[in-house]
Amino acid sequence: MEDINAVTPTWEILGFLNDQDEGPINGYPVLGGIDSETVGRWLDDPNVYFYWSLISVRLNHKFINRLKELGIPEERFATVVHPTAVVSKQATLGYGVSIHPLVNVGPNVTLGNHIHVFAQAMIGHGATLENFSYVANNACVGAHVRLHEGAYLGTNCTTLENVEIGRWAIVGIGSVVVRSIGDFEKAVGNPSRIIGTVE
Numbered sequence: 001m002e003d004i005n006a007v008t009p010t011w012e013i014l015g016f017l018n019d020q021d022e023g024p025i026n027g028y029p030v031l032g033g034i035d036s037e038t039v040g041r042w043l044d045d046p047n048v049y050f051y052w053s054l055i056s057v058r059l060n061h062k063f064i065n066r067l068k069e070l071g072i073p074e075e076r077f078a079t080v081v082h083p084t085a086v087v088s089k090q091a092t093l094g095y096g097v098s099i100h101p102l103v104n105v106g107p108n109v110t111l112g113n114h115i116h117v118f119a120q121a122m123i124g125h126g127a128t129l130e131n132f133s134y135v136a137n138n139a140c141v142g143a144h145v146r147l148h149e150g151a152y153l154g155t156n157c158t159t160l161e162n163v164e165i166g167r168w169a170i171v172g173i174g175s176v177v178v179r180s181i182g183d184f185e186k187a188v189g190n191p192s193r194i195i196g197t198v199e
Contacts, residue, residue: 003101007083014048039070049078052096052114064132064150067114074113094131106143124161136173148183168198 001011015029017038023030032038042048050072077096081087085099090107096114099105103117106125117123117135124143129135133147136154142161147153151165154173159165164180171177172188181187184198 001080003082003084004080011078011080014042034066034070036070039072043072043076048076050076050096051078051080051098053098053116077113088125100137112149170198 001013004010013028015031016023016025017032017034018025018030019033021030031042039050042050052067074095079093079095079097081093081099082101082103084101085103085105087093087099087105088107088109091105091109091111093111094113094115097111098116100117100119102120104122105111105117106123106127108126109123110128111117112129112131112133114132115129115134118137120137121135121139121141123129123135123141124145126144127141127146129147130149130151132150134152135141136157138155139153139157140159141147141153142159142163144162145159146164148165148167148169150168152170153159153165154171154175156174157171157177159177163177165171165177166181166183166185168184169181170186171181171192172186174190175188175192176190177187178191181192181194185194186196186198187194
């Protein structure tokens with residue numbers, strides 16, 4: 001958001017909600033914990049937007065209930081695209097999406113809600129990333145790939161086109177995915193192989 005504001009002033013950053021750090025964080029105050037009471041105070045102002053960034057590779061699927069309990073309408077989550085990213089005009093972005101520096105999102109890509117695409121990743125044309133998918137830096141998602149809800153691709157991953165990564169599956173750093181991966185499976189290597197399941 002600071003980088004966006006440096007190019008075109010767009011966001012006033014109010015601060016963070018955080019359970020473990022009283023702040024400040026990066027110079028911004030901690031406004032309270034991640035709870036319904038604190039969130040409720042900010043929901044009353046229609047000009048306030050939220051961004052969800054509570055991420056753990058192993059526990060992402062367990063954090064979703066916590067987010068839902070907060071009762072924040074999807075349209076109140078900010079979508080943030082870094083000014084150096086290239087996003088096709090034919091791509092569709094949901095709510096709470098974060099596109100980091102030097103990302104390339106191709107045409108006819110569909111990104112659901114709460115998607116994180118980190119620096120220098122590439123999303124090939126026609127790909128679909130369902131809600132809560134995560135693409136780490138320098139990963140390459142092939143054309144017409146589907147990442148199901150919460151799928152996680154680690155740093156420097158590459159996928160063949162037309163494969164599917166199952167719900168809450170994890171693909172390890174540097175892996176090359178040449179065939180589809182099932183729900184909650186963990187895969188690593190080149191070519192990738194299943195080494196277990198997400199608990």
